[in-house]
Amino acid sequence: MSYKDITKFKSGDRIPPLRIDKVSRKLLKTYAEASGDFNPIHLDSDFAKQSGLPNIIAHGMLIMSYLGRMLTNTFPQDTLTDFSSLFVSMTHLNDKITCTGKIIKKNTDKHGNIIYVLQLKAVNENGEERISGKAKVLIRFGRLI
Amino acid sequence: MEKKVLNKNLIGKEYPAITFKVKKEILVAFSRSTGQVDPIYFDERTAKENGYPTIIAPPTFLTVIAMQQENPYEYLEKINVSLDSVLHAGQDYRYFYPIFAEDVIEMKYRIDDVFQKKNGEITFLVFQSKYKNQDGLKIAESVSTLAIR
Numbered sequence: 001m002s003y004k005d006i007t008k009f010k011s012g013d014r015i016p017p018l019r020i021d022k023v024s025r026k027l028l029k030t031y032a033e034a035s036g037d038f039n040p041i042h043l044d045s046d047f048a049k050q051s052g053l054p055n056i057i058a059h060g061m062l063i064m065s066y067l068g069r070m071l072t073n074t075f076p077q078d079t080l081t082d083f084s085s086l087f088v089s090m091t092h093l094n095d096k097i098t099c100t101g102k103i104i105k106k107n108t109d110k111h112g113n114i115i116y117v118l119q120l121k122a123v124n125e126n127g128e129e130r131i132s133g134k135a136k137v138l139i140r141f142g143r144l145i
Numbered sequence: 146m147e148k149k150v151l152n153k154n155l156i157g158k159e160y161p162a163i164t165f166k167v168k169k170e171i172l173v174a175f176s177r178s179t180g181q182v183d184p185i186y187f188d189e190r191t192a193k194e195n196g197y198p199t200i201i202a203p204p205t206f207l208t209v210i211a212m213q214q215e216n217p218y219e220y221l222e223k224i225n226v227s228l229d230s231v232l233h234a235g236q237d238y239r240y241f242y243p244i245f246a247e248d249v250i251e252m253k254y255r256i257d258d259v260f261q262k263k264n265g266e267i268t269f270l271v272f273q274s275k276y277k278n279q280d281g282l283k284i285a286e287s288v289s290t291l292a293i294r
Contacts (some may be wrong), residue, residue, distance in 0.1 A: 020180070030178045031178045031179070033174070033178070034174040034175045034177070034178035034209075035175060035208060035209050035212050035213075036209060036212035036213035036214075036217055037208070037212045037217070038217075039218075039228055039231075040228070041228075041229065050229065051229035051230070052294070060232075060233040060236070061208045061233070062178075064205055064236060065179035065180075065204075065205040066179065066180065068203055068204035069179060069180060071204065072183065072203065072204065073183070077201055077203070077204065077243060078201075078243050080204055080240055081239065081241075082237075082238065082239050083204050083237075083238045083240070084235070084236065084238065085235060085236045085237075086234070086235045087232070087233055087235060087236075090232070
């Protein structure tokens with residue numbers, strides 16, 4: 001895989017967004033098996049309802065993983081130094097998630113290292129925010145890959 | 146389970162370290178389940194062509210280390226938190242070095258903060274974790290915030 005010239009972003013630029021198929025039971029089951037997180041609030045409707053939720057909800061980490069995928073689609077994984085998520089609201093069954101990332105700060109230091117700070121968002125099809133996130137990317141010596 | 150008051154006495158509580166072997170199958174299954182398509186996450190040759198020693202773990206893979214234990218919720222049971230009351234409120238990662246297939250990761254974690262909101266209706270538990278690989282290299286730190294309803 002080749003990366004585009006990732007040193008040329010400016011503050012205010014957006015990285016390519018990532019659109020995800022709607023959240024299904026099957027998807028949550030697959031993620032539970034792969035991650036080991038079998039908390040029944042993600043898998044068992046009766047349990048979720050007894051816990052006071054409308055139905056099963058997605059694992060927050062699955063949605064954060066989508067944000068991570070959007071980041072690594074643009075930046076090589078080893079340039080990512082910080083990545084955080086605030087799970088603002090629950091992701092429900094059938095939510096169609098879109099991930100976006102905007103560069104809010106670019107610093108180039110005297111060694112030529114480039115540091116980007118990105119604001120991240122995961123929203124559903126109605127624009128309801130599910131995750132508000134942040135990431136930091138360090139491109140050492142401003143080198144291209 | 147009886148609801149026990151979570152208070153500041155828990156701050157600093159350390160848990161036994163977890164050691165986790167990053168089997169290739171586990172890594173690949175996790176990457177597939179989160180929709181990764183770049184072959185550096187599946188194919189050793191492509192990973193090497195891209196300058197990596199072998200298949201690399203995606204950014205959120207650290208979550209798997211705590212979850213793939215025999216009882217991944219034991220750390221909550223130990224402080225009398227029942228699973229149906231827990232929501233994941235926040236997750237922060239700092240990365241120092243990547244994780245690769247067949248690495249052996251050691252995770253050390255502790256309770257870093259306990260605080261309440263909404264007149265005590267919701268308690269927030271903050272866990273801090275530090276990760277090293279088999280060579281003692283510090284690879285990451287994480288802060289995980291759980292909301293207990």
